[in-house]
Amino acid sequence: MGRWSRGSSRSREAFVASGSEEAAGAGAVEVLDRVADSVEWVRRNAGTAGFDLDGTGRTTEERAELLDRLGIVTFPSGLPEEALGEIRDVLFRFASDVRAGRAPAGVAAFRRRNSGDDYRTMAESETAVVSVRGDDDDGVDAGMIDLFNVDRLLPDLGPALREAMLSVGTIELLELATGATVEDRNLNAYINESVTSTRGLHVDSYSRKQFKVFVYLTDVLSLDDGPYCYAPTSHRLEGMEEANRRLAGAFGLSHTDVRLCPPELPLPLLAPAGTIIVSDQGGAHRGFPQVPGSRRILGVLNCRITR
Ligand SMILES: O=C(O)CCC(=O)C(=O)O
Ligand SMILES: [Fe+2]
Numbered sequence: 001m002g003r004w005s006r007g008s009s010r011s012r013e014a015f016v017a018s019g020s021e022e023a024a025g026a027g028a029v030e031v032l033d034r035v036a037d038s039v040e041w042v043r044r045n046a047g048t049a050g051f052d053l054d055g056t057g058r059t060t061e062e063r064a065e066l067l068d069r070l071g072i073v074t075f076p077s078g079l080p081e082e083a084l085g086e087i088r089d090v091l092f093r094f095a096s097d098v099r100a101g102r103a104p105a106g107v108a109a110f111r112r113r114n115s116g117d118d119y120r121t122m123a124e125s126e127t128a129v130v131s132v133r134g135d136d137d138d139g140v141d142a143g144m145i146d147l148f149n150v151d152r153l154l155p156d157l158g159p160a161l162r163e164a165m166l167s168v169g170t171i172e173l174l175e176l177a178t179g180a181t182v183e184d185r186n187l188n189a190y191i192n193e194s195v196t197s198t199r200g201l202h203v204d205s206y207s208r209k210q211f212k213v214f215v216y217l218t219d220v221l222s223l224d225d226g227p228y229c230y231a232p233t234s235h236r237l238e239g240m241e242e243a244n245r246r247l248a249g250a251f252g253l254s255h256t257d258v259r260l261c262p263p264e265l266p267l268p269l270l271a272p273a274g275t276i277i278v279s280d281q282g283g284a285h286r287g288f289p290q291v292p293g294s295r296r297i298l299g300v301l302n303c304r305i306t307r
Helices: 010-017 020-024 028-045 060-070 081-100 119-123 157-166 170-178 240-251
Strands: 072-076 110-112 128-132 144-148 182-193 210-216 228-230 275-280 285-287 295-305
Touching: 028 240, 060 072, 060 170, 060 275, 081 128, 081 144, 081 157, 081 182, 081 295, 119 182, 157 170, 157 182, 157 210, 157 295, 170 182, 170 275, 170 295, 228 275
Parallel strands: 110 128
Antiparallel strands: 072 275, 128 144, 144 182, 182 295, 210 275, 210 295, 228 285
């Protein structure tokens, strides 16, 4: 029984006495009790040892075990610095042309995001789609370009990048971790330049069917660079999904916003260019805000369980 949970807890009595249980809906206290137990579990397990999500030098089976248990695992892609440098240069030049309103040279046809687009239409587009972020939503993600289907924009470098991301046993790892069939879908590039405001902790979906394979194309060695952050084990912490869904409902937030997460958990992934991060998108995560002048490129391969 958790120290802050169940019967005799003072906070529970205060909560019930205040009438909040009624306001929050039936079973709200039970949900909070489960969250409290989870928080205590995290304190015991993460507070001392932390979580080792480094899969370097481990087998695909061992990496799959880490992904299943923690929701995330990292390991090197083996991409040579020369290849990383080449794709980096091309993408920064492309971003600079797009930002300046110039027509980029040496790339295949692409289109800009339009008002009828959503994630699916851009992911399934036959050509690359450029989504310049931050025009809406109070400037959140301003400075980010989300380039859908980068392999269709760069017919040589793009498919080679996908191949490199897959050639390290990635699909096998995902299938071992999930016990399901997994398909790689759209390959995006996030080009972040001075993105000083980002969305807070969230999940992409609670479906437990969506995974992303990221590869850092630039060094991300300090918080200033805007690392990908993940809360290990949050993909399966008792009570978190329901508590966060209810909170989001009560406060009019997006249903995928995560406002309740044990504070020990979110971890910035600091790693050199070429590092792969495989992430269960049902776990809490975010991109950390950059300091002005920082640049980061992330390759992002969207993967889904198909059965
Ligand atoms: O930019 C980042 O580091 C995080 C982006 C994110 O939330 C996502 O790709 O789902
Ligand atoms: Fe996300």
